[in-house]
Amino acid sequence: MWMVLGVTSVLLASTGCIGVQNGQIGKPPSSTAPATAPAQSVGNNSGGKVPESSAGAEASASIPYTREIIASKLNVPWDMDFAPDGRIFLTERGGLIRVIEKGVLKPEPVFRFEKPPLYNESEAGLLGIALDKNFSSNHYMYVYHTYQEGGQAYNRLLRMVESGGKAKVDKVLLDMLPGDRIHDGGRVKIGPDGLLYITNGDAAQSSIAQDAAQLGGKILRIRTDGTIPADNPFPGSPVYSLGHRNPQGLAWHPASGKLFSTEHGQSAHDEFNLIEPGANYGWPLLQGDEAQVPAKDASKKGPGPLKIPLLHSGDTTWAPSGITFVTKGPWKGNLLAANLRGMQLQRVVLGNDQVSVQRVEPLFKDDLGRIRNVAEGPDGSIYIMTNNRDGRGRPGAEDDQLIRLKPTF
Template sequence: MALAPDGRIFFTERPGTLRVFEEGELRKNPLLELPAPFFSEGEGGLLGFALDPDFENNGFAYAYHSYRRDSGGVENRVLRLSISGSKAEIDKVLLDGIPGDTNHNGGRIKFGPDGYLYITTGERYEPELAQDQESLGGKILRISKEGTIPADNPFPDSPVYSWGHRNPQGLAWQPESGALYSSEHGQSSHDEINLIEAGGNYGWPLIEGDEAGTGSVEKMKLPLLHSGEETWAPSGMAFITQGPWSGGLLVANLAGQQLLHISPGTGNKKPSAEALFHEKWGRIRNVAEGPDGTLYVMTNNRDGRGHPGAADDQLIALKPNWK
């Protein structure tokens, strides 16, 4: 989901529709329904969405989706969309050839404070892709909003920003420092919250959790926090700037069925995590903060792994009561 300056809330549905809330009401008809060769199966489909930093003036937005190649395989790509009135149209393909499958597609896209578009990708159950710098799988990518590669990317002529990831699904920048954090699905457990550095190798599949390696593996990055033997299945995330959780990082948990409130830690204070709203709404896909402090929570109980109720899935607005 993405919150527009004029109050609209845009969101994607995995089967291929882009929809919008206006003045608290869901517009009946989608703005866009992706055409063939769009692919929606398992964890594939229409996934991440972001608005251009200059959306008010240019109407551009960006989407990440899976599709089936003519040869039968699955890949992911990033589109630029043009939104005007009640419709959205595909303007251009920004980035193609991202490995895909029914699972481990990554799919989060967000603009950083530097104005570049960051993209999380999974390794489609081929762990070796995460350690292959020539592959776009198992990475965090960074491109311009025109699709070009920034000159200061860590690897020449490559969109790869960090590597060694399994299936990252969250991105958030700490407002004060501009530091980038990401959430990542571990293998049945050892889910990670990582502090991302340009060019950093985050270890998958050679290490996970807080495992330490030897030789070249020793230089790989360890997570800020991990779930140990528990399973969070962390997805979307947002730093909170208002109210009692100000300065904290909220992370949507799917299998964990909660919001994880993380204090990143400063100085001698170690990072910590606590569960919020545990099992209240089921699987949680995303969280965002509105300009007035409202928290928007997106459930994902109809993804084939949850137990949906009659009202699922939902976009829940938690209004602040601390003002």
């Protein structure tokens, strides 16, 4: 049983878009045929075919940023956020919250999660972090991690307080969320409405994604004190949307305020979704353009019609994780997505409606390896986290890294 908590301590140490098939524009998709964009060639709304993009020298020359390394030899960094004073807070999946100040990674962590109770097998561990919008005055940060209790894995969301370069737990906001060594979701963001949005995966139990009474396979929405907003789509529940497999990206369009999310498919069919309150995104009955009925038990369908994604990877695997919208410069309004298995950064160009996908451009293809997260900083720089030490990559001596793309505009 999941819990929404308001305690002061915890036992821890210290819809559819233009159809794209094989790079060719098709007719607008039906309710069961979303746009498909191969990683290297997609279509636009002119009805023609867009030439394949390259992540080599030609593509790099068109990037309006210069690349520099901010931090090296990180231990599987997962998430980051930016403080008003210029510091960058980041998580390492093994249990450290770390800080970069004036371009230098501080040797001592802000906080260390002890093992146990931290559980960081495979994909689990210390995952998301978000700083409060009033961080300069209240020093709150919101942290998501996996832990074990009685041999069972769970996830929880903490509110922590940072002071003088150290942090402590202030309150447990959500506890006993479904957890496992895989499919833990883990992204934490504060929306334009000032509320917390949290992604939770299906914890390797696909059936719970369609159960509105379970918090696995959901995007959640709560206040920063842990209480549930009165306008949530399911009264008394933190559930904001359901039918997710392993969502790991959240970002709001800077003009429309619409919420976008990325989600890992089952070894393919990775998704980009437009998130609406109360909507059902189909897993495990639907992924990408492939309905799983009758292979799955359709009687277990949750509330609402099944939503199709804006974009999916077809038979290719991108493994999209963190996403960010660009708010400055020539890429303003573009969505950037970190790819793990795809080993690239995707630049998704939207149409004038700010929803439909016009084209997808791969950046740094096979250059940086696995990319876990991407975020735009307050100064317009783009920050990229590699994840080559996560057990599925080929790390170099300097991995993992936090890379800054500094604007040239």
